Amino acid sequence: MTGELVLNPGREKSVLLRHPWIFSGAVQSVKGNPVSGETVDVVTSKGDWLCRAAYSPTSQIRARIWTWSQDEAVDEAYFSKRINTAIVNRQQLGLFKKSDAIRLIHGESDGLPGLVADIYGRVVVIQALSAGIDPWKMEIARILKEQTGAECIVERSDVEVRKLEGLDEFTGVLIGKEPAGEITINEAGLRFGVNVLRGQKTGFYLDQRENRMLAGNLAHGRRVLNCFSYTGGFTIHALAGGAEDVLSIDSSAEAISAARRNMELNDLPANRAIWMEADVFQALRNLRDRAETFDMIILDPPKFAPTAAHAARAARAYKDINLLAFKMLRPGGLLFTFSCSGGVTTELFQKIVAGAAQDANVNARVSHWMTQAADHPVALNFPEGHYLKGLVCEV
Helix, strand or coil: CCCEEEECCCCCHHHHCCCCEEEHHHEEEEECCCCCCCEEEEECCCCCEEEEEEECCCCCEEEEEEECCCCCCCCHHHHHHHHHHHHHHHHHCCHHHCECEEEEEEHHHHCCCCEEEEEECCEEEEEECCCCCHHHHHHHHHHHHHHHCCCEEEEEECCCHHHHCCCCCEEEEEECCCCCCCEEEEECCEEEEECCCCCCCCCCCHHHHHHHHHHHHHCCCCEEEEECCCCCHHHHHHHHCCCCEEEEEECCHHHHHHHHHHHHHCCCCHHHEEEEECCHHHHHHHHHHCCCCEEEEEECCCCCCCCHHHHHHHHHHHHHHHHHHHHHEEEEEEEEEEECCCCCCHHHHHHHHHHHHHHCCCCCEEEEEEECCCCCCCCCCCHHHCCCEEEEEEC
């Protein structure tokens, strides 16, 4: 280590509370000449040692904390220990009994800021989302291969957040051979094809696992509308759960093709599935104008508000789709509605959905509160790790 971050007077409070981020405004000075991603010591304005962190000179998050222990070095043994702890935690929670596709590392909440690692059968996909992770990614890949027995480690660091860290986007194979086409995974007895090199996120929305299972359990005999359907996760669970039929809408022809393949993988009847390639907002208006009605509607849109600054605009979009959905739900119908926007709080999301119900002139109540799956934990010292909010509303 060649660098040291000195904090402004009084700005050590969040560090003492063990929040893992240090913002640029908290930094008084930088001693030495640390380069991007280098490990630095963080001290108070009086020189008292606080923590050890990864330095990011271009980001508003100027440092992400590795450890609050002065005796703990940030080396290969450090990463091996943290990764092992995260994997053992998922094993103890019994998550591998539900699926062979699991999030192994969930960034700050697993003590590894900026690192995501998902396993799909014999392939592990990592995302290096911070300057601190980037220099270590080959060591991390080797550790993951050793601890999981994976045949291939893929990097999917093709995300906008890397630009904030002064990093280029990257996609490629770090260890092993490039997967040939889609990988088939199992989720609660159902099969899904995953393209780890081209699919959204690392290939599949693992955070919705329990919510898909809930939808499947409640779909029997219902006419279902699945919006922003992607590769058909909710669609397949609903059909397997005995839905009367499912209309799936997505703007991507490639995603719909993948969803059709997933239906075939599970030997589900094609005559109960209807597919629509369209803009969801316009499609919902068209369905409303045709007086279409459904017994279950699923709204799982992309991130409308990455930060709180986008919350007002996102609120209008959430209000629009939820209002249209409430208008098309039959009495006794269920609305599964989600927000994955970090800039929209649980309280704000519930307020938006309540306003939509009121404007639709329907009485609705929340029967289930939903969030991200257990392999996406939220550290109590890092509430920002809670991003997925969901409600099941009965009308």
